[in-house]
Amino acid sequence: MKLLIKGGHVVDPANRRDGRTDILIDRGKIVDVHASILADGAKTIDASGKLVTPGFVDLHTHLREPGREDKETIETGARAALRGGFTTVCAMPNTTPAIDQRGTVDLVHREAERLGLVTVKVVGAITRGRAGNELTDFAELFDAGCVALSDDGSAVANGFLMRRALEYAKLFGRPLIQHAEEPTLFANGVMNEGLVSTTLGLRGIPGESESVMVARDIALAELTGGWVHVAHLSSAKSVEMIRQAKRRDVRVTAEVTPHHLALTEEAIGEFDTRAKVNPPLRAEEDRQALIEGLRDGTIDCIATDHAPHTDWEKEADFDSAPFGISGLETALGVCAHTLIAPKLLTWPQLIERLAVNPARIAGIEAGTLNIGAWADVAIIDPNATWTVEPKHFSSKGRHTPFAGRQLPAAVVTALHHGAEAGR
Amino acid sequence: MATEHAEQTAQWTKKDLLGLRHLTPEEITLVLHTAASFRDISLRPIKKVPALRGKTIVNLFFEPSTRTRTSFELAAKRLSADIVNIAAAGSSLSKGETVLDTVRNLEAMKVDVLVVRHAAAGVPHLIAQHAASSVINAGDGAHEHPTQALLDLFTMHEKKGRVTGLQVSIIGDIAHSRVARSNIWGLTKLGARVTLCGPPTLIPPHVEQLGQGGVRVTHQLEEAIRGADVLMLLRIQHERQEAQLVPSLREFRLHYGITRERLASAKPDVLIMHPGPVNRGVELDSDVADGPYSVILDQVTNGLAVRMAVLYLVSGASRGDHEAAD
Ligand SMILES: [Zn+2]
Numbered sequence: 001m002k003l004l005i006k007g008g009h010v011v012d013p014a015n016r017r018d019g020r021t022d023i024l025i026d027r028g029k030i031v032d033v034h035a036s037i038l039a040d041g042a043k044t045i046d047a048s049g050k051l052v053t054p055g056f057v058d059l060h061t062h063l064r065e066p067g068r069e070d071k072e073t074i075e076t077g078a079r080a081a082l083r084g085g086f087t088t089v090c091a092m093p094n095t096t097p098a099i100d101q102r103g104t105v106d107l108v109h110r111e112a113e114r115l116g117l118v119t120v121k122v123v124g125a126i127t128r129g130r131a132g133n134e135l136t137d138f139a140e141l142f143d144a145g146c147v148a149l150s151d152d153g154s155a156v157a158n159g160f161l162m163r164r165a166l167e168y169a170k171l172f173g174r175p176l177i178q179h180a181e182e183p184t185l186f187a188n189g190v191m192n193e194g195l196v197s198t199t200l201g202l203r204g205i206p207g208e209s210e211s212v213m214v215a216r217d218i219a220l221a222e223l224t225g226g227w228v229h230v231a232h233l234s235s236a237k238s239v240e241m242i243r244q245a246k247r248r249d250v251r252v253t254a255e256v257t258p259h260h261l262a263l264t265e266e267a268i269g270e271f272d273t274r275a276k277v278n279p280p281l282r283a284e285e286d287r288q289a290l291i292e293g294l295r296d297g298t299i300d301c302i303a304t305d306h307a308p309h310t311d312w313e314k315e316a317d318f319d320s321a322p323f324g325i326s327g328l329e330t331a332l333g334v335c336a337h338t339l340i341a342p343k344l345l346t347w348p349q350l351i352e353r354l355a356v357n358p359a360r361i362a363g364i365e366a367g368t369l370n371i372g373a374w375a376d377v378a379i380i381d382p383n384a385t386w387t388v389e390p391k392h393f394s395s396k397g398r399h400t401p402f403a404g405r406q407l408p409a410a411v412v413t414a415l416h417h418g419a420e421a422g423r
Numbered sequence: 424m425a426t427e428h429a430e431q432t433a434q435w436t437k438k439d440l441l442g443l444r445h446l447t448p449e450e451i452t453l454v455l456h457t458a459a460s461f462r463d464i465s466l467r468p469i470k471k472v473p474a475l476r477g478k479t480i481v482n483l484f485f486e487p488s489t490r491t492r493t494s495f496e497l498a499a500k501r502l503s504a505d506i507v508n509i510a511a512a513g514s515s516l517s518k519g520e521t522v523l524d525t526v527r528n529l530e531a532m533k534v535d536v537l538v539v540r541h542a543a544a545g546v547p548h549l550i551a552q553h554a555a556s557s558v559i560n561a562g563d564g565a566h567e568h569p570t571q572a573l574l575d576l577f578t579m580h581e582k583k584g585r586v587t588g589l590q591v592s593i594i595g596d597i598a599h600s601r602v603a604r605s606n607i608w609g610l611t612k613l614g615a616r617v618t619l620c621g622p623p624t625l626i627p628p629h630v631e632q633l634g635q636g637g638v639r640v641t642h643q644l645e646e647a648i649r650g651a652d653v654l655m656l657l658r659i660q661h662e663r664q665e666a667q668l669v670p671s672l673r674e675f676r677l678h679y680g681i682t683r684e685r686l687a688s689a690k691p692d693v694l695i696m697h698p699g700p701v702n703r704g705v706e707l708d709s710d711v712a713d714g715p716y717s718v719i720l721d722q723v724t725n726g727l728a729v730r731m732a733v734l735y736l737v738s739g740a741s742r743g744d745h746e747a748a749d
Binding site: 193194195197198199200201202204270271312315316317318319320 | 444521522523541543544545546548549563564565566567599601604627628629630632633
């Protein structure tokens with residue numbers, strides 16, 4: 001069965017395409033990309049007035065399965081991904097049990113393949129049980145298909161162990177994703193340390209909790225030649241250190257979330273747990289530095305850190321509520337609002353950071369509309385405005401600081417391997 | 424009581440009392456004025472008026488505090504309300520029942536006012552969002568303790584005849600103090616100037632920006648004492664030493680403890696205030712705590728009148744029955 005996407009404005013930065021183009025899909029793969037394609041008998045999607053882009057790739061998704069299926073399942077997470085235009089997600093290993101051996105990797109892959117909704121790649125743990133003491137069997141995990149390793153949720157605090165991990169990971173040419181947080185400086189904080197934390201009497205987390213760990217990891221990457229990818233950057237100092245390290249050709253890459261680009265600590269207002277994330281939302285100077293870092297290539301890509309939680313956990317006092325928000329379904333709208341509307345990025349630049357670069361870091365064939373590639377496609381209405389209504393999310397996680405906000409640019413549909421979302 | 428805002432134009436329109444940060448100077452003055460009219464009830468042989476008869480008040484204390492709980496309990500009883508004390512588990516999440524579960528259960532029993540104390544900042548706000556009952560914050564983490572600050576303001580006004588223009592020095596652990604924050608809002612709104620004093624480890628970032636420019640910070644105790652009309656001492660918790668915020672309580676006393684010798688440089692009519700319980704020999708020496716400048720017990724007495732006023736106002740009684748307050 002052939003499928004023709006007709007009349008859309010194709011934005012495919014990997015192929016330097018930015019204009020009206022038709023796309024023909026056959027048996028799930030892209031077979032033709034041309035100004036005007038005539039295909040008898042093909043089902044046609046009229047994409048006029050829409051943007052047609054590669055499906056987005058999320059390097060940082062918490063699917064919660066196995067272990068916390070009350071928060072999210074691979075199925076609900078995959079449906080949320082498609083709604084958000086993501087056709088590939090990388091599942092973080094802080095599940096219960098942690099994804100630290102082949103059996104658990106296989107379990108996630110099997111369930112994702114059974115569903116066939118999106119491509120699910122797995123990020124394995126760096127240490128057994130994410131306990132920070134002993135390295136996992138890297139070869140086994142990469143052989144099972146892991147695209148990277150990370151103890152996300154916490155940092156690898158032990159510098160010696162991180163050094164060995166970076167050295168050993170060189171065998172596989174894959175990155176270690178560091179949740180950059182110096183745990184003693186984090187000190188059980190619950191939000192950014194600053195005027196808002198002082199006003200509310202909440203324990204603060206200084207930006208240095210992150211930048212000190214980023215500095216250490218840059219030094220270790222330089223020492224070992226290993227590849228460190230810094231997750232969810234939040235502070236201006238971290239951005240500047242990565243910028244300098246990249247100038248010295250240190251093997252370091254980095255990501256930023258839509259919410260850190262869009263919001264500051266002010267979003268917490270009066271104890272709004274929907275703005276409780278880790279790393280915390282920081283000050284306006286930090287937000288500006290993150291945007292500049294994303295513009296100049298210091299920060300390689302946008303990742304959602306989609307972290308769904310149940311109502312009963314999130315509707316608690318600020319100290320007890322877990323960190324994290326639902327991010328897959330709002331990512332594009334938030335990025336369009338924060339980056340496209342004020343002309344900080346063009347559409348091709350945004351798609352590069354949502355699709356091309358994360359696919360490159362994950363080492364997977366995705367993020368392009370190459371002929372012969374799987375037809376993973378997002379169709380976007382750039383002129384739409386829509387209101388964030390968490391009760392209509394596909395994700396079980398209904399907590400977002402963007403609830404009720406009007407956002408531009410709606411994902412009309414996403415195709416995974418040529419099949420339309422949810423069908 | 425004649426206050427700076429002598430025109431008594433403010434009306435209490437709020438369902439809850441969560442903190443002083445969002446009160447207007449007029450609303451604060453209204454509470455103080457109402458408290459003045461209630462104070463004499465405690466001096467009568469029959470210490471009871473029917474102002475809140477038929478109302479049910481719950482002292483919902485997730486963190487123990489005998490002083491504050493007793494003060495609210497007596498205040499409620501003097502207004503003829505029914506009051507129930509509930510000591511709830513510290514972190515109920517770990518026990519499977521959430522704070523909101525507890526509140527929903529209480530609301531199912533049709534209560535009117537919830538007086539909430541919790542070790543975590545923001546819990547009264549969370550409850551107020553979900554409860555139909557009025558919520559009074561009786562201290563939330565390191566955030567606010569509005570009735571304490573109101574009784575402090577009341578006591579200063581009683582002793583000095585004004586709050587506007589007073590120089591108030593708050594000394595000790597500002598970072599973890601709900602009393603300090605509520606007092607910063609309350610004092611600056613009424614036109615007092617606040618000096619915060621303590622070692623840098625106990626002063627939170629950007630605290631000078633609270634209270635519309637009426638706040639300054641010093642790390643030198645002499646500067647905090649000189650020219651101050653009020654010295655408000657805060658309790659230094661032993662945990663602060665364990666967290667390396669002060670090397671030792673002995674060292675704290677050496678640099679920041681109020682001794683009789685240090686008071687020699689104070690104004691002759693300085694007031695010594697402390698929210699209690701006093702850590703004798705640490706932030707305050709015994710001879711100062713019990714000395715002529717100390718108004719610590721007046722604070723306790725006034726606390727009762729202030730809490731009566733707050734219970735009365737949030738219960739909406741002022742909008743109907745005026746018999747007790749006039
Ligand atoms: Zn993380």
